């Protein structure tokens with residue numbers, strides 16, 4: 001479907017959530033992390049929190065694979081759970097699964113994905129878009145910065161931020177945005193997507209806020 005650029009749903013969605021993105025981006029924790037002010041345990045704690053989130057999201061992708069609308073967004077190249085597990089093994093050691101503490105913010109985010117991303121294409125797409133398009137945008141810059149800040153040789157600990165199966169993010173993102181513009185979401189569906197994307201940003205901001213409150217010499 002050919003649409004004027006400003007009415008294309010990808011552009012509407014980006015504009016409608018720009019304020020929420022700005023709020024997430026300006027979290028003190030992220031600034032401190034990228035500015036090299038925090039020990040590596042603070043970075044590890046973010047990776048630990050992303051693991052249950054992506055486990056839920058990627059289980060939803062499996063459940064939605066054959067769905068006529070949601071299934072179009074499922075791309076195996078995006079899969080992050082194996083990379084997160086590789087990073088956790090580096091950051092926490094082989095027994096990482098027993099060493100991760102409880103995170104109410106990660107639990108809330110994961111529960112939200114489990115509540116809305118397995119049933120409706122709008123719910124699935126909203127969470128899929130918010131994470132993966134972000135990972136392929138700012139996430140790539142964040143990964144390169146963290147690699148330098150924590151002096152991580154050969155990408156150890158930052159596999160999550162590297163999409164080995166997507167060597168050229170720009171054409172991938174362009175194709176993803178074309179899928180957004182072609183998706184048959186009606187006005188009600190679009191409103192649902194916008195509202196859930198905003199909720200996803202809030203859940204991410206809450207995750208950063210939780211990380212910002214931890215004391216690093218004690219926290220795992």
Ligand code: HEM
Pocket residue numbers: 010013014021024025026030031129130131133134135137138139141142200201204205
């Ligand atoms: C320090 C934190 C962050 C930085 C520096 C950052 C940076 C960026 C940048 C530079 C872009 C623009 C790329 C472009 O125009 O193609 C972008 C896009 C995006 N970011 Fe972030 N971001 C951050 C945090 C987040 C978070 C926490 C999320 C949500 C989980 C997120 C989700 C997105 C999404 C979905 C897009 C694509 C918007 C669109 O084009 O539709 N970002 N980010």
